[in-house]
Amino acid sequence: MGAARPLGVESIDRMLGGGLGAGKLHELLGGTARDEASALGLAAMFALALTRADAGDGAAPILWLREEAVQRRAALHGPGLADLGLDPARLILGVLPDPKSLLRSGVDALRCAALGAVILELSGNPPVLDLTATRRLALAAEDSGVTPLLLRLRGARPMPSAAQTRWQVSATLSAALEADAPGHPALILSLLRQRGGAAGLDWTVEWDRDAGSFRPAALPGARLPLSGGGSLPAAGTGSEAGDDAWPIAI
Template sequence: MRESSPQLAALRRRVARLAANGGAASRPAGGGLTSGCAAFDEALGGGLAAGRVHEFFAADALDATSAAAFAALLALRTPGKAPLIWLRTADAARRAGSIYAPGIAELGGDPGRLLLIETPDPKLLLACANDAIRCAGSAAVIVESWGKFPLLDLTAGRRLALGARDSGTTLLMLRLNAAPAPSVAETRWSVVAAASRALEADAPGAPAFDLELLRWRAGPAGARWRLDWNHDDHCFGEAPLSGTVLPVAARRAVLPHGAAAA
C-alpha cells in the first residue's frame, strides 16, 4: 500500500492517538504475549516472544474460528488501551465469518481495541501487513489469510520479520485452511477446537483449545497443550489431563480415547 493511502493514514493516526493515551506504555515487561497459564508461558521462556512472527494453522476449515479466537484472546490480554490491528482478506471474512464484537466482549476482551481492516486480495493484504507491523503502539498485528498464500514466500516473510523486530511489535499470522510451509516464524502452532467442560445444569463450558507446537526456533517442538479460556480471570488455564510439554511423535495423529493403534 502506498504511503498516500487514506486508509493507512487514518490507521496510523488512530494507533498514534491510542499509543499517546498509554497504549505503548502498556506492553508487559519483556514485551511477550502471555497466556496467563504459568506452565505454558514458562515453557516458552515467558510467552510468545515480542517482535517476532508466530504462525497459527487451522488445517481443518472447521477449526478456523478456534485459531482466530486463540490468537485474538492472547493479544487482547495485554493491559491498557494498545490496539490490536487485525488484517484479513475479504475471502477470509466470507469463509470464516464476520468478527462479532459482542462475542469478544462476552469472552472478556475489549472490542474497542480492535482495528479491523479487510483487503480485496492477498497482494494488498501483504502490503498492509508490512505497513501495519511498523506502526508503533499496537498490542499486536494479526494477519488472517485463507488457503494457499503464494505471495508469502521466504523473502516476503523476512521483510515482515524484520519489520516486527525493528518495531518490537508481535505479528500473529492466521493461516486458515492451509498447510505449513517453510517460513521465518519464531513459532508455528496447530490449533484445534477441543471439547469444553460442561458447567452446572449442562450450561456450555468455556472455550477450549488443543495446541501443538509444530516449530520453535528457540527450542524443541512437539509439545501439546489443552487450554481453557477463563472469562472471569481473563486468562488461559490448563484443562484436566493436558498433555503439557509431552513430546509427540512428529505429526502423529492423536487417537480418540479408547481407539486402538494401527
C-alpha cells in the same frame, strides 16, 4: 529482543522461555477445517494475552487484516469476540482485496508502535506468502515491538517461515459450569515449531477471559511428546475432539 508475555500455563511459558515473544512473528493454523473457528479464537486470545499489560484506559488497539472475499462470506462476530474478552472498540478491521495487499499493509501497520498486535488472516498457500514475505513481517515487528500473528486458514499448509513459533489448534470438550452452563473455551494447543527452542508438545487448556490468559483445562488432558522423525499428527484427533467439541463463535 521482545519481552516474553506469559500465557498463563507454567509448562507452556517454560517451554517458550517465559512466554510468547512480543515483537516476534507467530504463526497459527487450524488442525482441520472444523477447527478454523478455534484458530480465529486463538488469534484473539493471543492478541489479548500479548496486550494484557496494557489493559485499562488507553489499551492498545488490535488490527485485524482480512481478505475481502473472506469478509464478504463470513464477517467477524462481535459478540463472539466480546465473549472472549475483546472489546470490539479496541478492534480495527482492515479488509484488503488480495494476499499481496494484505501482506504489504501488514508490514506498514507493524511500523506503528501504537498498535498492540496485528492479526494477518490469510487463506490457503498464496505464492506471495514466502520466506521473504515473512522475514519482512518479522523485521518490521522487531523494529516497532508490535506483534504480528499470521493466522492461516482454509487449506493452509506449513511452509518455510521466519516465524518465531508455529502453533496448531483444535477444539476439545469443555467442562460444564454449575447448572450445566457452557464451560470455558477449551483448546488443544500444539507447538509445532520454535526457532532456537524446543517444540513438539500438546497442551489442553482453557481460556480465562477475566484474566486474559490460559490455564490448564478442567478436564484431564495429556501433554504428549511427538515421536522424533515422524510426521506430525493432527492435534485433537481421537475421542477428545468429537462432535461435541466446544465451538468458538467469531
